[in-house]
Each structure stands twice: as C-alpha cells, then as structure tokens.
Amino acid sequence: SQKIEQNSEALNIQEGKTATLTCNYTNYSPAYLQWYRQDPGRGPVFLLLIRENEKEKRKERLKVTFDTTLKQSLFHITASQPADSATYLCARRNQAGTALIFGKGTTLSVSS
Amino acid sequence: DGGITQSPKYLFRKEGQNVTLSCEQNLNHDAMYWYRQDPGQGLRLIYYSQIVNDFQKGDIAEGYSVSREKKESFPLTVTSAQKNPTAFYLCASMPGQGNTEAFFGQGTRLTVV
Numbered sequence: 001s002q003k004i005e006q007n008s009e010a011l012n013i014q015e016g017k018t019a020t021l022t023c024n025y026t027n028y029s030p031a032y033l034q035w036y037r038q039d040p041g042r043g044p045v046f047l048l049l050i051r052e053n054e055k056e057k058r059k060e061r062l063k064v065t066f067d068t069t070l071k072q073s074l075f076h077i078t079a080s081q082p083a084d085s086a087t088y089l090c091a092r093r094n095q096a097g098t099a100l101i102f103g104k105g106t107t108l109s110v111s112s
Numbered sequence: 113d114g115g116i117t118q119s120p121k122y123l124f125r126k127e128g129q130n131v132t133l134s135c136e137q138n139l140n141h142d143a144m145y146w147y148r149q150d151p152g153q154g155l156r157l158i159y160y161s162q163i164v165n166d167f168q169k170g171d172i173a174e175g176y177s178v179s180r181e182k183k184e185s186f187p188l189t190v191t192s193a194q195k196n197p198t199a200f201y202l203c204a205s206m207p208g209q210g211n212t213e214a215f216f217g218q219g220t221r222l223t224v225v
Contacts, residue, residue: 009152034213042157043118043202043216089154091214098162099145100206100214101171102155
C-alpha cells in the first residue's frame with residue numbers, strides 16, 4: 001500500500017533560520033505532493049502543490065522540492081518567524097486517485 | 113463567502129450513544145471526505161464520497177456511517193460500535209480528481225463522557 005512518512009515529529013529552530021521538513025513516500029511515485037499547515041484546534045490549510053516533473057516550487061518564503069529518485073519532498077521555510085510555528089502535513093493521492101492520504105505531520109516551533 | 117462548515121465545534125457523547133457530526137459546503141465540490149485525527153497519528157480517512165448517493169469506506173470505517181443525499185452535505189454518524197470515538201474529526205471537500213487541493217472545515221472535537 002502507499003505510505004507517506006514525515007520522520008520528524010518535532011523541529012525546533014531559532015527565528016531567522018531556515019526550517020527544512022522532510023516527507024518520504026513508498027511504492028509508486030505520486031503525480032504530485034501537497035503541503036498543508038495546521039494550527040492547534042483548526043483544520044489544515046493548503047500551502048503548496050508540486051508535480052513530479054517539477055524539481056522545485058516557491059511561494060514567498062516557502063520552497064518545496066520533489067526528488068523522485070530519493071522518493072522524497074523537502075519543505076523549506078526561509079527567514080522563519082514565530083508565526084510560522086504550526087504543524088505541517090504532507091499529502092499524496094491514493095492509488096485510485098480518489099482521496100488524499102496524509103503523513104503524521106511535523107510540528108515546527110520557531111523561537112524568538 | 114464560500115467554504116466548508118462543520119458543527120458543532122465541541123460534542124460530548126455518553127457511552128452507547130450515536131452522535132451525528134454535520135458537514136456542509138457551498139463550494140460546489142463533488143468530493144467530500146471525513147478524517148479522524150488523534151495525537152501523533154496524523155489524519156486517517158474514515159469515509160469519502162465522490163458523488164451524490166455514493167460513498168466508499170476509508171481506512172478506519174468501522175463504527176462509523178455516512179450519507180450523501182445532497183451535494184452540499186456529508187454528515188458522519190459515530191455509532192456505539194465505535195469503541196474509542198474520542199478524537200478530532202475533520203471534514204474536507206475537493207472539486208474532484210486531479211491536481212487539486214483539499215479544503216477543510218474547522219473540525220469537531222468529540223469527547224466520550
């Protein structure tokens with residue numbers, strides 16, 4: 001079965017540094033991967049989508065990469081701020097293409 | 113404003129009771145989903161529906177039931193057969209298959225008392 005894994009449960013960094021979060025997938029390569037942000041007690045909010053033929057995608061201070069050889073996506077937040085503290089979730093479509101499956105998430109804490 | 117609305121925000125259930133969680137969307141999306149979130153477990157798929165009057169089981173459907181009588185609505189019933197129902201429940205919708213993102217509601221926190 002397809003799996004999606006976010007190996008780090010928590011990541012603590014200082015303000016101004018770059019946060020790098022990892023998402024690994026198993027089995028076949030998904031057509032695309034998605035990243036979401038979730039604040040405590042709230043629903044996830046979509047951030048970025050990257051297709052397998054795209055090496056890199058950027059949106060403001062966010063950057064996502066997709067490496068089909070390593071079966072991995074990296075999510076970077078540059079010049080991190082305390083307001084970036086949240087849980088970040090990686091997602092892919094299931095094999096039938098009918099639903100999204102999510103990793104367990106990485107909780108980022110940015111200290112000032 | 114378009115969006116997806118879950119109610120109630122907090123729900124308390126007694127042992128042996130069925131409870132129904134509401135999910136309504138005005139985004140005109142075909143597909144709707146229910147996920148359960150427990151600490152350290154991430155989001156797990158309960159049920160989903162690609163079209164009105166049709167739905168499929170997800171990974172953890174036991175003890176839950178759904179209906180999809182209208183495009184806008186996808187209620188989830190947590191039955192007494194669900195032995196550990198205390199969790200955060202999230203409803204989502206998507207336009208359909210393809211390269212599209214999911215839109216989530218604000219969640220319902222269900223607690224068994």
